[in-house]
Amino acid sequence: MSAAKRDALLDVAEALFYRDGFHATGVDAIQAASGIAKTTLYHHFKTKDDLILAVLERAAERARRQLDKLADAGRGRGAARLAAIFDDLRNECQAPGFNGCLFNNAAAEFFSRNPAIVALAQRHNAWIAQLFARILTEEGLNGAIAPAVLALYEGIIALGRVQPVEPALGACTAWLNALAG
Template identity: 30%
Template sequence: MSQKKAQLIETARLLFAKHGFHAVGIDTIIKESGVAKKTLYNHFKSKEDLILAVLVYYDLAFRNFFVEQVEKQSGTPKEKLLSIFDVAEAWFNMDDFYGCFFVGASSEFPDMDTPIRDVCKNFKRLMGKYIEQLAVEAKIVNAEGVAAHLVLLLEGAITMAQINGNSFSAKQAKEAAKIIVGA
C-alpha cells in the first residue's frame, strides 16, 4: 500500500472513530491527511469505498492487536480465555478508544445487505470464532455456547466503557466470565 493511501486510511479511521462516518466529509479527510483531492480519488472512487477500505484495514489491525495481546498472557488456556477482558480493559484506557468501530458503522449504515454491514458482521464473526477457539483450547464443555456468552459479555463491556468513559466494565465482565467458564 502506498504511503498516501495508508495516510488517508489512518486519518479517516481516526476521524470516523471520533466523529462518526456521516459527520466527517471528504474535505475534512483531505485537509487532515494533507493529501490532494485528486490523490484521494485516485485511490478511492467514493466516500463509501474509503469507508470500506478503512473498515477492512481496521478489522485486520484490531484483530491482530487483540489476538497478540491475549496470546502474550501466560498461564493456563482458561486463564488466557479470561484475559480477553484484561486486553479489553487496556483498550478501553487508550486515548483513541471511542467504542466499537464496527457497531458505530452498523448504526450509521443500517441496511443489512450492504458491503459495509458485511465487513462489520465478518469482524464480529471472526472475533467470536477466536473466542470459541480459546474455549476449545481450555477444554470447556460446550465451547461454542460458552464463547457466545463471553462475546455478549465483551460487547456489553465495550458499550458500557464507551457510555461511561471508564474501563470498570471490563473487570465486571471478567468476574461474570469466571462463573461461566468455571474458573
C-alpha cells in the same frame, strides 16, 4: 500511491471517522487533515464509501492480529486466557477519545444504506466469536458460551463510551474465572 502514503491517508480518515462519525466527516475534512488532494483520493477510492470500506478492512485486520497475539500468549492458562483479552479492553476503553467499536458504529450508520459495510461488521464479529469458541474448547471449557462471551466483550466496549469499565470488567473476569472452577 505508495503503501506508506496510503496508510497515512487511511490513518487520518480512520481517526476522523471514529471521532466524529462517518456521515459527519466530510471528504474535505479528510483532505485538509491529510494533505492529500481530493483528486488523488478519488483516484484511489472510487467513492467515499469505498474509502470507508478500506478503512474498516484495515482496522479489522489490525484488530484480528492483536486478538490473535493476545490469544496465543495465554495458551494453556484456562479461563485466564480469555480474561487476558478482556484485560486488554481496560487500556482501550480508558484511552482518551474512546468512542466504542468502530465496526458497530459503522454498521449503525449504514444499516439501511450500505450492506457491504454491515456485512463487514458482521464478519468481524463472527471472527471474534469463532476465536472465543476456539479458545474455550482448547482450554477444555464449554465452547457453546462463546456468543455470550462475545456479547460481554461488545457490551463492555459499548458501555466504555459513557461509563467507567472497571466495575463491569471486574465482575466479568470473576465470571470467566468461575468458568474454570
